[in-house]
Amino acid sequence: MKRDALIDSLRTPNSLGSRPKYISAAKQKFEAIFGASPRFVVSAPGRVNLIGEHTDYNAGYVFPVAIDKYIHIAMRERADRRAVLHALDVNESFELNLDALRPVPPNAPTWSYYLIGVASLLQESGNKIAGIDAVIMGDVPIGAGLSSSAALSVSAALAFLAGSIPQSSPDAAVSEARKKELAALCQGVEHEFVGVNCGIMDQTISLLGRADHGLFLDCRSLAYEHVPLNLGAHCIAICNTKVKRELAASEYNKRRTECERGVDLLSRWLPGISSLRDITLSDFKKHEGKLPALTQKRCGYVVAENTRVLDAVSTLKARNQQTSEKVDDPLIAFGRLMNASHKGLRDDYEVSCRELDLLTDIAHSVDGVIGTRMTGAGFGGCTVSIVHRDALETFRTRVTSEYHKQTGIEPEIYLCNVSNGAQVFNY
Numbered sequence: 234m235k236r237d238a239l240i241d242s243l244r245t246p247n248s249l250g251s252r253p254k255y256i257s258a259a260k261q262k263f264e265a266i267f268g269a270s271p272r273f274v275v276s277a278p279g280r281v282n283l284i285g286e287h288t289d290y291n292a293g294y295v296f297p298v299a300i301d302k303y304i305h306i307a308m309r310e311r312a313d314r315r316a317v318l319h320a321l322d323v324n325e326s327f328e329l330n331l332d333a334l335r336p337v338p339p340n341a342p343t344w345s346y347y348l349i350g351v352a353s354l355l356q357e358s359g360n361k362i363a364g365i366d367a368v369i370m371g372d373v374p375i376g377a378g379l380s381s382s383a384a385l386s387v388s389a390a391l392a393f394l395a396g397s398i399p400q401s402s403p404d405a406a407v408s409e410a411r412k413k414e415l416a417a418l419c420q421g422v423e424h425e426f427v428g429v430n431c432g433i434m435d436q437t438i439s440l441l442g443r444a445d446h447g448l449f450l451d452c453r454s455l456a457y458e459h460v461p462l463n464l465g466a467h468c469i470a471i472c473n474t475k476v477k478r479e480l481a482a483s484e485y486n487k488r489r490t491e492c493e494r495g496v497d498l499l500s501r502w503l504p505g506i507s508s509l510r511d512i513t514l515s516d517f518k519k520h521e522g523k524l525p526a527l528t529q530k531r532c533g534y535v536v537a538e539n540t541r542v543l544d545a546v547s548t549l550k551a552r553n554q555q556t557s558e559k560v561d562d563p564l565i566a567f568g569r570l571m572n573a574s575h576k577g578l579r580d581d582y583e584v585s586c587r588e589l590d591l592l593t594d595i596a597h598s599v600d601g602v603i604g605t606r607m608t609g610a611g612f613g614g615c616t617v618s619i620v621h622r623d624a625l626e627t628f629r630t631r632v633t634s635e636y637h638k639q640t641g642i643e644p645e646i647y648l649c650n651v652s653n654g655a656q657v658f659n660y
Protein backbone atom coordinates (compact mmCIF):
# COMPACT_ATOMS: atom_id res chain seq x y z
CA MET A 234 0.00 0.00 0.00
CA LYS A 235 1.28 3.49 -0.78
CA ARG A 236 2.37 5.41 2.29
CA ASP A 237 -0.26 8.15 2.13
CA ALA A 238 -3.04 5.66 1.45
CA LEU A 239 -1.84 3.65 4.41
CA ILE A 240 -1.84 6.69 6.66
CA ASP A 241 -5.37 7.46 5.53
CA SER A 242 -6.49 3.90 6.13
CA LEU A 243 -5.17 4.01 9.68
CA ARG A 244 -6.80 7.31 10.42
CA THR A 245 -10.27 6.95 11.85
CA PRO A 246 -13.12 8.18 9.67
CA ASN A 247 -13.50 11.31 11.75
CA SER A 248 -9.85 12.30 11.58
CA LEU A 249 -8.53 15.31 9.70
CA GLY A 250 -11.25 17.81 9.31
CA SER A 251 -14.01 15.44 10.33
CA ARG A 252 -14.98 17.23 13.55
CA PRO A 253 -17.38 19.32 11.44
CA LYS A 254 -18.74 16.12 9.87
CA TYR A 255 -19.54 14.59 13.24
CA ILE A 256 -20.95 17.84 14.49
CA SER A 257 -23.34 18.03 11.58
CA ALA A 258 -24.31 14.38 12.22
CA ALA A 259 -25.09 15.26 15.85
CA LYS A 260 -27.16 18.21 14.65
CA GLN A 261 -29.12 16.04 12.22
CA LYS A 262 -29.81 13.37 14.85
CA PHE A 263 -31.00 16.08 17.22
CA GLU A 264 -33.39 17.38 14.58
CA ALA A 265 -34.70 13.88 13.88
CA ILE A 266 -35.37 13.24 17.59
CA PHE A 267 -36.57 16.63 18.81
CA GLY A 268 -38.02 18.03 15.60
CA ALA A 269 -36.07 21.29 15.89
CA SER A 270 -32.52 22.52 15.50
CA PRO A 271 -30.11 22.36 18.43
CA ARG A 272 -28.91 25.70 19.74
CA PHE A 273 -25.38 24.48 20.41
CA VAL A 274 -23.18 21.52 19.64
CA VAL A 275 -20.45 21.01 22.20
CA SER A 276 -17.53 18.76 21.45
CA ALA A 277 -14.77 17.60 23.81
CA PRO A 278 -11.78 15.44 22.82
CA GLY A 279 -10.27 12.34 24.36
CA ARG A 280 -6.53 12.32 25.04
CA VAL A 281 -3.41 10.27 24.82
CA ASN A 282 -0.75 10.86 27.42
CA LEU A 283 2.76 10.86 25.92
CA ILE A 284 4.58 10.72 29.25
CA GLY A 285 3.90 11.35 32.96
CA GLU A 286 1.68 8.48 34.03
CA HIS A 287 0.19 8.24 37.52
CA THR A 288 1.97 11.48 38.38
CA ASP A 289 -1.06 13.81 38.30
CA TYR A 290 -2.53 12.71 41.63
CA ASN A 291 0.97 12.99 43.10
CA ALA A 292 0.95 16.73 42.28
CA GLY A 293 3.51 16.08 39.55
CA TYR A 294 4.00 16.68 35.83
CA VAL A 295 2.21 15.26 32.78
CA PHE A 296 2.49 15.71 29.03
CA PRO A 297 -0.72 14.65 27.25
CA VAL A 298 -2.18 15.65 23.89
CA ALA A 299 -5.84 16.00 22.90
CA ILE A 300 -6.74 13.63 20.05
CA ASP A 301 -9.19 13.97 17.21
CA LYS A 302 -11.72 11.65 18.78
CA TYR A 303 -14.55 13.42 20.54
CA ILE A 304 -17.76 13.25 22.51
CA HIS A 305 -20.32 15.59 20.93
CA ILE A 306 -23.48 16.87 22.57
CA ALA A 307 -26.11 18.65 20.46
CA MET A 308 -28.49 20.51 22.75
CA ARG A 309 -31.03 23.23 23.28
CA GLU A 310 -32.43 24.61 26.50
CA ARG A 311 -35.86 23.73 27.84
CA ALA A 312 -38.21 25.94 29.78
CA ASP A 313 -38.53 23.39 32.61
CA ARG A 314 -36.09 21.60 34.94
CA ARG A 315 -35.74 18.37 32.96
CA ALA A 316 -32.75 17.08 31.02
CA VAL A 317 -33.92 14.75 28.25
CA LEU A 318 -30.87 12.78 27.16
CA HIS A 319 -30.33 10.38 24.25
CA ALA A 320 -27.00 8.51 24.14
CA LEU A 321 -26.94 7.36 20.53
CA ASP A 322 -23.88 5.11 20.60
CA VAL A 323 -25.41 2.87 23.26
CA ASN A 324 -28.97 3.48 22.10
CA GLU A 325 -30.21 4.49 25.55
CA SER A 326 -32.27 7.42 26.78
CA PHE A 327 -32.69 8.87 30.24
CA GLU A 328 -34.41 11.83 31.83
CA LEU A 329 -33.17 13.85 34.78
CA ASN A 330 -35.00 16.15 37.12
CA LEU A 331 -32.48 18.88 37.86
CA ASP A 332 -34.07 19.44 41.26
CA ALA A 333 -33.71 15.80 42.37
CA LEU A 334 -30.31 14.56 41.25
CA ARG A 335 -29.11 13.06 44.51
CA PRO A 336 -29.16 10.23 45.33
CA VAL A 337 -28.49 8.97 41.79
CA PRO A 338 -31.67 7.19 40.65
CA PRO A 339 -31.17 3.40 40.88
CA ASN A 340 -32.11 2.86 37.22
CA ALA A 341 -29.64 5.48 35.91
CA PRO A 342 -27.42 4.03 33.15
CA THR A 343 -23.66 4.33 33.73
CA TRP A 344 -23.11 7.07 31.14
CA SER A 345 -25.75 9.24 32.81
CA TYR A 346 -23.72 9.34 36.06
CA TYR A 347 -21.40 11.84 34.37
CA LEU A 348 -24.29 14.13 33.44
CA ILE A 349 -25.94 13.73 36.83
CA GLY A 350 -22.60 14.43 38.52
CA VAL A 351 -21.83 17.47 36.39
CA ALA A 352 -25.32 18.95 36.82
CA SER A 353 -25.20 18.37 40.61
CA LEU A 354 -21.76 19.88 41.12
CA LEU A 355 -22.49 22.84 38.84
CA GLN A 356 -25.61 23.70 40.82
CA GLU A 357 -23.99 23.05 44.18
CA SER A 358 -21.21 25.47 43.27
CA GLY A 359 -23.70 28.22 42.53
CA ASN A 360 -24.24 27.92 38.76
CA LYS A 361 -27.77 28.37 37.46
CA ILE A 362 -28.43 25.74 34.83
CA ALA A 363 -31.49 25.20 32.70
CA GLY A 364 -33.13 21.97 31.55
CA ILE A 365 -31.88 20.67 28.21
CA ASP A 366 -32.81 18.40 25.34
CA ALA A 367 -29.64 16.63 24.22
CA VAL A 368 -28.21 13.94 21.97
CA ILE A 369 -24.82 12.53 22.86
CA MET A 370 -22.57 10.72 20.42
CA GLY A 371 -18.88 10.22 19.82
CA ASP A 372 -15.99 8.05 18.79
CA VAL A 373 -13.63 8.03 21.76
CA PRO A 374 -13.35 4.27 22.40
CA ILE A 375 -15.00 3.54 25.75
CA GLY A 376 -12.82 2.14 28.54
CA ALA A 377 -9.71 2.15 26.34
CA GLY A 378 -7.65 4.58 28.43
CA LEU A 379 -8.24 7.48 26.02
CA SER A 380 -10.41 9.43 28.47
CA SER A 381 -13.87 8.91 27.05
CA SER A 382 -15.30 9.69 30.49
CA ALA A 383 -13.42 12.98 30.84
CA ALA A 384 -14.60 13.94 27.33
CA LEU A 385 -18.16 13.11 28.37
CA SER A 386 -18.11 15.10 31.60
CA VAL A 387 -16.37 18.08 29.96
CA SER A 388 -18.87 18.15 27.10
CA ALA A 389 -21.73 17.78 29.60
CA ALA A 390 -20.44 20.71 31.68
CA LEU A 391 -20.23 22.94 28.61
CA ALA A 392 -23.65 21.77 27.42
CA PHE A 393 -25.31 22.68 30.73
CA LEU A 394 -23.53 26.04 30.70
CA ALA A 395 -23.87 26.80 26.99
CA GLY A 396 -27.06 28.78 27.45
CA SER A 397 -25.31 31.20 29.79
CA ILE A 398 -22.33 31.71 27.45
CA PRO A 399 -22.58 34.94 25.41
CA GLN A 400 -23.86 34.13 21.92
CA SER A 401 -21.24 36.07 19.99
CA SER A 402 -18.17 33.92 20.53
CA PRO A 403 -19.05 31.05 22.80
CA ASP A 404 -15.65 29.39 22.73
CA ALA A 405 -13.61 32.48 23.55
CA ALA A 406 -16.09 33.29 26.30
CA VAL A 407 -14.92 30.32 28.37
CA SER A 408 -11.83 31.83 29.95
CA GLU A 409 -8.74 29.88 30.86
CA ALA A 410 -9.52 30.29 34.56
CA ARG A 411 -13.04 29.01 33.98
CA LYS A 412 -11.68 26.00 32.08
CA LYS A 413 -9.44 25.13 35.01
CA GLU A 414 -12.42 25.40 37.36
CA LEU A 415 -14.48 23.14 35.12
CA ALA A 416 -11.65 20.60 34.92
CA ALA A 417 -11.64 20.40 38.73
CA LEU A 418 -15.42 20.09 38.80
CA CYS A 419 -15.34 17.22 36.27
CA GLN A 420 -12.61 15.53 38.31
CA GLY A 421 -14.96 15.83 41.31
CA VAL A 422 -17.60 13.91 39.33
CA GLU A 423 -15.21 10.93 39.06
CA HIS A 424 -14.48 11.09 42.78
CA GLU A 425 -18.04 11.52 44.01
CA PHE A 426 -20.21 9.81 41.44
CA VAL A 427 -17.97 7.18 39.82
CA GLY A 428 -15.68 6.19 42.68
CA VAL A 429 -12.32 6.73 40.95
CA ASN A 430 -9.92 9.02 42.83
CA CYS A 431 -8.39 10.23 39.58
CA GLY A 432 -6.06 13.17 39.05
CA ILE A 433 -6.69 16.33 37.03
CA MET A 434 -4.89 15.45 33.76
CA ASP A 435 -7.70 14.09 31.58
CA GLN A 436 -10.23 16.83 32.18
CA THR A 437 -7.58 19.56 31.82
CA ILE A 438 -6.27 18.36 28.47
CA SER A 439 -9.81 17.89 27.17
CA LEU A 440 -10.47 21.57 27.93
CA LEU A 441 -7.06 23.10 27.27
CA GLY A 442 -5.58 20.98 24.45
CA ARG A 443 -4.14 22.75 21.42
CA ALA A 444 -3.72 21.37 17.89
CA ASP A 445 -0.16 20.12 17.24
CA HIS A 446 0.96 20.89 20.79
CA GLY A 447 1.51 18.80 23.91
CA LEU A 448 0.27 20.20 27.22
CA PHE A 449 3.07 20.36 29.76
CA LEU A 450 1.05 20.61 32.95
CA ASP A 451 2.11 21.07 36.53
CA CYS A 452 -0.68 19.26 38.35
CA ARG A 453 -0.06 21.14 41.58
CA SER A 454 -0.21 24.75 40.42
CA LEU A 455 -2.09 23.97 37.18
CA ALA A 456 0.45 26.18 35.40
CA TYR A 457 0.85 24.89 31.88
CA GLU A 458 2.68 25.42 28.62
CA HIS A 459 1.67 24.36 25.12
CA VAL A 460 4.83 22.79 23.67
CA PRO A 461 4.90 22.50 19.85
CA LEU A 462 5.04 18.88 18.68
CA ASN A 463 7.07 19.00 15.52
CA LEU A 464 7.25 15.30 14.91
CA GLY A 465 8.42 15.70 11.30
CA ALA A 466 8.37 12.29 9.64
CA HIS A 467 7.01 10.62 12.77
CA CYS A 468 3.44 9.88 13.77
CA ILE A 469 1.66 9.14 17.03
CA ALA A 470 0.18 5.64 16.76
CA ILE A 471 -2.21 4.33 19.39
CA CYS A 472 -2.82 0.58 19.69
CA ASN A 473 -5.87 -0.66 21.56
CA THR A 474 -5.44 -4.00 23.38
CA LYS A 475 -9.25 -4.22 23.50
CA VAL A 476 -9.04 -5.55 27.05
CA LYS A 477 -10.45 -3.87 30.17
CA ARG A 478 -9.99 -5.21 33.64
CA GLU A 479 -12.65 -5.02 36.30
CA LEU A 480 -10.09 -4.39 39.04
CA ALA A 481 -8.71 -1.28 37.32
CA ALA A 482 -10.63 1.21 39.50
CA SER A 483 -9.79 -0.49 42.79
CA GLU A 484 -6.11 -0.96 41.87
CA TYR A 485 -5.96 2.68 40.76
CA ASN A 486 -7.26 3.87 44.13
CA LYS A 487 -4.86 1.50 45.87
CA ARG A 488 -1.86 3.01 44.03
CA ARG A 489 -2.93 6.45 45.11
CA THR A 490 -3.14 5.35 48.75
CA GLU A 491 0.26 3.63 48.51
CA CYS A 492 1.83 6.86 47.26
CA GLU A 493 0.24 8.84 50.09
CA ARG A 494 1.61 6.33 52.57
CA GLY A 495 5.06 6.78 51.01
CA VAL A 496 4.87 10.57 51.47
CA ASP A 497 3.78 10.09 55.05
CA LEU A 498 6.76 7.85 55.82
CA LEU A 499 9.30 9.88 53.87
CA SER A 500 8.24 13.11 55.59
CA ARG A 501 9.89 11.77 58.75
CA TRP A 502 13.26 12.23 57.08
CA LEU A 503 12.30 14.89 54.56
CA PRO A 504 10.18 17.32 56.58
CA GLY A 505 8.16 19.75 54.53
CA ILE A 506 7.27 17.43 51.67
CA SER A 507 3.59 17.20 50.86
CA SER A 508 3.70 14.95 47.81
CA LEU A 509 6.11 12.76 45.83
CA ARG A 510 6.59 15.69 43.52
CA ASP A 511 8.63 17.40 46.26
CA ILE A 512 11.25 14.66 46.33
CA THR A 513 14.32 14.65 44.11
CA LEU A 514 15.71 11.41 42.76
CA SER A 515 18.86 11.79 44.87
CA ASP A 516 16.91 12.45 48.10
CA PHE A 517 14.75 9.46 47.33
CA LYS A 518 17.82 7.24 46.85
CA LYS A 519 19.12 8.34 50.25
CA HIS A 520 15.97 7.26 52.07
CA GLU A 521 14.33 4.58 49.95
CA GLY A 522 15.86 1.74 51.98
CA LYS A 523 13.79 2.78 54.99
CA LEU A 524 10.51 2.18 53.17
CA PRO A 525 8.61 -1.12 52.98
CA ALA A 526 9.56 -2.86 49.70
CA LEU A 527 6.24 -2.27 47.92
CA THR A 528 6.03 1.40 48.92
CA GLN A 529 9.62 1.83 47.75
CA LYS A 530 8.80 0.44 44.30
CA ARG A 531 5.65 2.53 43.86
CA CYS A 532 7.19 5.79 45.05
CA GLY A 533 10.46 5.18 43.18
CA TYR A 534 8.52 4.91 39.94
CA VAL A 535 6.64 8.20 40.53
CA VAL A 536 9.77 10.16 41.52
CA ALA A 537 11.59 8.90 38.40
CA GLU A 538 8.58 9.52 36.13
CA ASN A 539 8.37 13.17 37.19
CA THR A 540 12.02 13.60 36.21
CA ARG A 541 11.35 11.88 32.89
CA VAL A 542 8.57 14.34 32.05
CA LEU A 543 10.88 17.30 32.70
CA ASP A 544 13.59 15.67 30.55
CA ALA A 545 11.11 14.78 27.80
CA VAL A 546 9.83 18.34 27.56
CA SER A 547 13.41 19.69 27.49
CA THR A 548 14.34 17.35 24.62
CA LEU A 549 11.31 18.46 22.62
CA LYS A 550 12.13 22.10 23.20
CA ALA A 551 15.73 21.46 22.16
CA ARG A 552 14.45 19.84 18.99
CA ASN A 553 12.18 22.79 18.27
CA GLN A 554 15.17 25.12 18.50
CA GLN A 555 17.42 22.95 16.35
CA THR A 556 18.17 24.74 13.12
CA SER A 557 20.03 22.05 11.20
CA GLU A 558 19.36 18.33 10.77
CA LYS A 559 21.57 16.68 13.34
CA VAL A 560 22.53 13.06 13.60
CA ASP A 561 21.34 12.95 17.20
CA ASP A 562 17.68 13.76 16.88
CA PRO A 563 16.41 14.70 20.38
CA LEU A 564 13.25 12.80 19.50
CA ILE A 565 15.29 9.62 19.98
CA ALA A 566 15.92 10.70 23.56
CA PHE A 567 12.20 11.41 23.95
CA GLY A 568 11.47 7.86 22.75
CA ARG A 569 13.93 6.39 25.25
CA LEU A 570 12.17 8.21 28.05
CA MET A 571 8.85 6.73 26.88
CA ASN A 572 10.41 3.25 26.93
CA ALA A 573 11.76 3.81 30.44
CA SER A 574 8.34 5.02 31.54
CA HIS A 575 6.77 1.77 30.33
CA LYS A 576 9.39 -0.30 32.11
CA GLY A 577 8.66 1.54 35.38
CA LEU A 578 4.90 1.12 34.97
CA ARG A 579 5.37 -2.58 34.26
CA ASP A 580 7.97 -3.53 36.88
CA ASP A 581 7.60 -1.03 39.71
CA TYR A 582 4.15 0.51 39.54
CA GLU A 583 2.69 -2.78 38.27
CA VAL A 584 -0.23 -1.34 36.31
CA SER A 585 0.61 -2.91 32.96
CA CYS A 586 -0.71 -6.29 31.81
CA ARG A 587 0.28 -9.07 29.42
CA GLU A 588 -1.51 -7.51 26.43
CA LEU A 589 0.02 -4.04 26.93
CA ASP A 590 3.49 -5.56 27.34
CA LEU A 591 2.98 -7.65 24.23
CA LEU A 592 2.04 -4.58 22.17
CA THR A 593 5.12 -2.70 23.37
CA ASP A 594 7.34 -5.73 22.64
CA ILE A 595 5.96 -5.98 19.11
CA ALA A 596 6.43 -2.24 18.60
CA HIS A 597 10.06 -2.51 19.73
CA SER A 598 10.70 -5.17 17.09
CA VAL A 599 9.88 -2.67 14.30
CA ASP A 600 12.69 -0.47 13.01
CA GLY A 601 11.47 3.08 12.97
CA VAL A 602 9.58 2.90 16.28
CA ILE A 603 11.44 5.30 18.49
CA GLY A 604 9.41 4.97 21.67
CA THR A 605 6.43 3.06 22.99
CA ARG A 606 4.58 2.73 26.27
CA MET A 607 1.25 1.96 27.85
CA THR A 608 -0.85 5.09 28.28
CA GLY A 609 -3.55 6.00 30.79
CA ALA A 610 -4.36 4.17 34.00
CA GLY A 611 -3.31 0.71 32.72
CA PHE A 612 -4.67 -2.82 33.29
CA GLY A 613 -5.69 -2.85 29.63
CA GLY A 614 -6.48 0.00 27.27
CA CYS A 615 -3.93 1.39 24.86
CA THR A 616 -0.27 1.85 24.09
CA VAL A 617 1.16 4.94 22.40
CA SER A 618 4.12 4.75 20.02
CA ILE A 619 6.14 7.24 18.02
CA VAL A 620 6.59 5.66 14.60
CA HIS A 621 8.45 6.80 11.50
CA ARG A 622 6.06 7.13 8.55
CA ASP A 623 8.18 4.75 6.47
CA ALA A 624 7.77 2.07 9.13
CA LEU A 625 3.99 2.34 9.40
CA GLU A 626 3.19 -0.50 7.00
CA THR A 627 5.44 -2.94 8.90
CA PHE A 628 4.14 -1.59 12.20
CA ARG A 629 0.55 -2.18 11.26
CA THR A 630 1.08 -5.64 9.80
CA ARG A 631 3.23 -6.84 12.64
CA VAL A 632 1.09 -5.43 15.45
CA THR A 633 -2.07 -6.84 13.90
CA SER A 634 -0.77 -10.33 13.09
CA GLU A 635 1.48 -10.93 16.11
CA TYR A 636 -1.00 -9.57 18.65
CA HIS A 637 -3.78 -11.64 17.14
CA LYS A 638 -1.60 -14.73 17.03
CA GLN A 639 -0.74 -14.49 20.70
CA THR A 640 -4.05 -13.29 22.16
CA GLY A 641 -6.77 -14.17 19.65
CA ILE A 642 -7.82 -10.49 19.73
CA GLU A 643 -7.84 -8.11 16.73
CA PRO A 644 -6.18 -4.94 18.05
CA GLU A 645 -7.24 -1.53 16.78
CA ILE A 646 -4.67 1.00 15.59
CA TYR A 647 -5.43 4.72 15.45
CA LEU A 648 -3.20 7.36 13.91
CA CYS A 649 -4.33 10.48 15.63
CA ASN A 650 -4.01 14.14 14.89
CA VAL A 651 -3.31 16.36 17.86
CA SER A 652 -6.46 18.38 18.36
CA ASN A 653 -7.77 21.51 20.02
CA GLY A 654 -9.60 21.22 23.31
CA ALA A 655 -13.36 21.38 23.87
CA GLN A 656 -15.38 23.81 21.80
CA VAL A 657 -18.91 25.13 21.78
CA PHE A 658 -20.45 25.65 18.35
CA ASN A 659 -23.32 28.06 18.11
CA TYR A 660 -26.33 27.57 15.80
Ligand code: GLA
Nearest residue numbers: 286287431432433434609610
Ligand atom coordinates in the same frame (compact mmCIF):
# COMPACT_ATOMS: atom_id res chain seq x y z
C1 GLA B 1 -6.44 7.96 34.51
C2 GLA B 1 -6.79 9.10 35.44
C3 GLA B 1 -5.74 10.23 35.36
C4 GLA B 1 -4.33 9.70 35.52
C5 GLA B 1 -4.09 8.49 34.62
C6 GLA B 1 -2.77 7.82 34.90
O1 GLA B 1 -6.52 8.37 33.20
O2 GLA B 1 -8.06 9.62 35.12
O3 GLA B 1 -6.04 11.21 36.31
O4 GLA B 1 -4.05 9.42 36.86
O5 GLA B 1 -5.11 7.50 34.78
O6 GLA B 1 -1.73 8.68 34.55
